Amino acid sequence: MKLSLCKLPLHESVADCLQTRPIDDCHEQTELCRTQALINRGIKDFSGAYMAVKYVAGHMDKYPDTIGADTVNTLTGLIRSPRFEKQKQSYFLFHEAAEALIRLAARVKEPLSKSIIQALNDILYTSHGKRLRAVNQALGELPWEPAASDPWVMDPLSVLPVDLNGLVPGSAAELKQTRWQGRSLIINTSGTACVVLKFATSADNITDLAREAAWLTRLQSSGGDMAAGGFDTPVPIEYKGHRVFTITSDLPGDTPSFLYKQHCIAFSPCPGYYEYPNDPGCLQPMSWTRDVFIKNARILGQMTVKGIVHTALIPLFHNRVQQRRRNDQGAYLWEHAGRLDQWLDSCQYPNFARSGPRDFEHIEQIDTGAGLRHYIGEHLLSFILVIGSVFRNKAPDRRGLTPDATPEDTRDLFDGAAFESMIADVSENYFKGLCKTGLPQELLQTIPRLTRALIQTMGYDEHMEEVLRIQDQNRMAEEQYHQFLYQRGVKIIPPKGQTDILLSTGPHLGGFNQSISVPELIEYLFRFSALAVSHCFLNGKRMSG
Known part of the structure; x- marks a missing residue:
């Protein structure tokens, strides 16, 4: 059993230390006890508190085997304390303490490791603002090892010139119907066969398409990577040893002007690949829509925990118009809680459908807890926005400002009970896919309040x-x-x-260059993503013994 020196009277701690450790180590242990006592008594000076936490963190890093529950309680007590929460720089104090605990949890064994994670998880439920963000981002630093590896990608520069009739089964006379959907040419051939040609829009995009074809091939042959029942993927077409082609013949219909040199990949889509859960013209019952969300949430959870991450379920931007001059290209980083640009337009064609996830050019391999935490939050954000669009799409023409210049009020389109239950279903199934366990009840209990806040903002076009x-x-x-x-x-x-x-150009969630208009959503993402990463870490620790 580990004996923590700071639990003993000071003279006994030093005496014991002198018999077993060099004098310098004993001095540091004594200083640790004194510093912890100062923190526990309540240091009023912010700078002093920060330096004290830095000292304790340094000792924890240097002597992890000497740390016991008393040190853990000191730091978690400081994070919980309201003493510095109004300080402008309080995030850094909370993060320093939480990160020290996370580094310790990654190095020590259970039960101490598990108790640290549990203590920080408990803080998540009652925290807001800077404290919540600090604990979330610290938990995101937990080590995590994905199980999957990158697929083999053919050289994207190896592009095969081919006539359309040579690539698509049947002759041109047999083609029943063609239509363009964005940059994809959908060709219905004889019988029930269907082929999709997905074209590049730039030279760099050729590499993205080559990766998409590689992922499709990998997912076709490695169903065990997903372990998700009913996950259908398109079948990539390989022709003469190539997966990327240049179509040398004329393309049918009104060819989009933004295609790049008619470079493309080809695949046979699976049933339901173009059936979106929020299609304004969808005549399916709400139970069908719910099943599509549940299926995709479970699949994406199972993919993500293996390091196979879809990075663009929907396009998310903080500010589209500034993407050319911003370092982040205007992309939305939910952790910053900024305004979400054109949320309803972003939901128009989600990259998940009745068949499952789609548009595999956006799949990437990740291998850090921070990346896992971020994309868990982004996935859940995307799901919740698309669920909201289901209700708005009952009356797609009701948006923006009314003739008398007042915001369009569409809150009557929302079924609060259905919205709440769909958020809960998606959260529960995504969490199960990630962690192989149910979502904690404490988090489920926050969904009714979140739903009410979402309806107030999604249903009222105040920010245009x-x-x-x-x-x-x-x-x-x-x-x-x-x-x-x-x-x-x-x-x-x-x-x-x-x-x-x-x-x-709205509706947006938040005013221009302001914060998001529904902060409850960001808080939910902070809690959910941190809890999920914690479970993934503990699951991996149990598997490794």
């Missing part, structure tokens, strides 16, 4: 505006500038670069 800054205008060519404004309903184009231009 964005601003095209002068610097963003000046980054556009003249033709691009005119097209950008025409697409957003501007009839009279003002001169470029003279003044900021106010545009109505």
Whole structure:
């Protein structure tokens, strides 16, 4: 049984230490006890508290085998304490303490490791703001080893020129019907056969398509990686040893102008590949929609815990208009709790359908707890937004501002009980896919409050505006500038670069360059993702013994 020196009277601790350790080690142990006592008594000075935590953390890193529950209680007590929560820099204090505990949990055995994780998980349920973010991001640093490996990708530069009739079964006369859906040409051939040609939109996109074909091949042959019943994937077409092609013949129909040199991959889609759960024209009952969400939540959980991550279930942006000049390209980082740009438009074609996940060019391999934590939160955010769009799509024309310039109020379209139960179903099944266990009851109990907040914001188009800054205008060519404004309903184009231009492009969740209008959603993601990473860590620790 481990004996923590700080639990003994100080003279006994030093005496014991002198018999078993060098003098320098005993001195450090004594200083640890004194520092912990200062923290426990309540240091009022923020800088002093931070330096004290830094000292304790350093000792924990240097002598992990000497640390007991008393040290853990000191740091968790500091994180829980309201003493510094109003300090502007309190995040760094909370994170320093939580991260020290996480480093210790990763190095020691149970029961101490498990008790540390449990203590931090308990803090999640009662925390808000900086404390919640600090504990979440610390838990995201837990080590985690995915089971899957990257697929083998053919050289994307090895592109096979091929005539359309040579790639697609049957002759041109036998083609029954063709239609374009975005950049994909869907070809219905004789019988019930269907082939999809998915085209590149840039030179860099060729590599993405090559990876998509590789993942499709991998998922066809490695069902054990998914262990998810009913997961259908498209069948990639390999022709003369190639998976990436250049179509040399003319393409049927109105070919989109944004294709890149007619480079593409080809696959046979599985049933339900184009059946979206939130399609405005969908005539299926709500039970069908619910089943689609549940199926995809479970599959994506099982994929993600193996390190196979879909990085774009829907396009998420903080600010689309500034993506050319921002380091993050305007992409949404949910941890920052910023405004979510054009949330309803982002849900239009989700990358999951009745068949399961889709658009496999967005699948990547991850191998860190921080990456796992981020994408767990992003997946759940995407699911919740698309569920909200199901209700909004009952009346897709009701959006924006009314004729008297007041926000469109569509809260009557939402069935609160159905919305709440679908969020719970998705959360429960995604968590089971990740962790092989049910979602903690404490988190399930927060869903009714979350649902009410979501209906108030998703159903009321208060935030419609964005601003095209002068610097963003000046980054556009003249033709691009005119097209950008025409697409957003501007009839009279003002001169470029003279003044900021106010545009109505929403609904957004939050005002331009402000925080998200439903902070309850971000708090839910913080708690869910941290709990999931904790369970993945403990599951891996049990498996490794």
